[in-house]
Amino acid sequence: MSGERSTREGILLNLLEEFRECGFDGVSLARISEVTGLGRASLYHHFPGGKGEMAEAVMALAADWLEDHVFVSLDGPGEPEARLAEVLAAFNAFYGEGTKSCLLDVMALRNQPGARASVKRIFQRLVHGFERLALDAGHPPEAARQRAEAAIVAIQGSLIVARGLEAPDVFLRVIESLRRDYLRIV
């Protein structure tokens, strides 16, 4: 996930960082123009739908990234332990070792129904993926569902608390505890 400026993906990567840090309403087109190096009008060439379409595109990019780095491990073949480790490493990188917030959180603040729906779909896919992983490790169905939900809750919560406390290690501890305990049969 590098950051070439000129390509469309490079633009979206910059936008992703801005949105996740300041929220949708907290990012102005002036700021977007600044970080992308493109004039306001140029941005409307790439995103005729304006700021809203930019946000949608960023959400789509994040969904694609999840598909490639998380769901591929969650749903894929291989030992559950190895798959879990891959997923946690991917999250750890995406969230900057606990220093960056989750795009889903800030996008969920928007009133637009489409944004809410995208967030919901991704959350559902996440829970389902973790549920699959727990099932593959031998957990009974209801327990797997509970664990999956609890894991997503812990990840999201630790990001919030890490940002609030300005202590990224809260997130790191949660990741580590998931790595240790998520698959363990009690």
Next chain:
Amino acid sequence: MSGERSTREGILLNLLEEFRECGFDGVSLARISEVTGLGRASLYHHFPGGKGEMAEAVMALAADWLEDHVFVSLDGPGEPEARLAEVLAAFNAFYGEGTKSCLLDVMALRNQPGARASVKRIFQRLVHGFERLALDAGHPPEAARQRAEAAIVAIQGSLIVARGLEAPDVFLRVIESLRRDYLRIV
């Protein structure tokens, strides 16, 4: 926590609901004027510091509310089980049974250092309060600290996921599991 319009606290309660739902940047003075029934200039009579001071006042109100309904139970006398039940009931009410977001989350998005500091102080106080409760229930110090942190993470995370999934029961389940397990010695 009722909502008389005219008094200062009534104004702040309306503001609290707006801020927690739309975020600081998502709430305009026009909207604030609308929900409070006060003209723009009247708002600046009560809050000479403008929108920023309004946000600070809301944070202070929330801090006071925590003091009266959460910390008084967390730090106070009484059986740990009863104190825990009071705190969880207070949270449940404040968060609308999982339908409302946390003010701290949205305020943590602001760039202003003062806002970040307030959020940080409250989070610290929350963790410390839960830590005290676990200590009183007989947990060893390091375990108490871990539990407290995990509890706050679970509450915050469940609010995020509940909003994201549009499923408030995620929050309710976390509250219930805390009520069952938080004090239990393993």
Next chain:
DNA sequence: CGGATTAGACCGAACGATCGGTAAAGTCAA
């Protein structure tokens, strides 16, 4: 080949609307 045409990326300047914020006159209770 060379000249005209086209399509896409990009930008400066400006749009109307709304932003947060203010000055001054008026209202009303004490």
Next chain:
DNA sequence: TTGACTTTACCGATCGTTCGGTCTAATCCG
């Protein structure tokens, strides 16, 4: 009459957005 409070009218700045146009590179035609 004083001080708390509201109303009306307004400010400059910035918001997201659009218009008109330039530059470049590929494409097409002769």
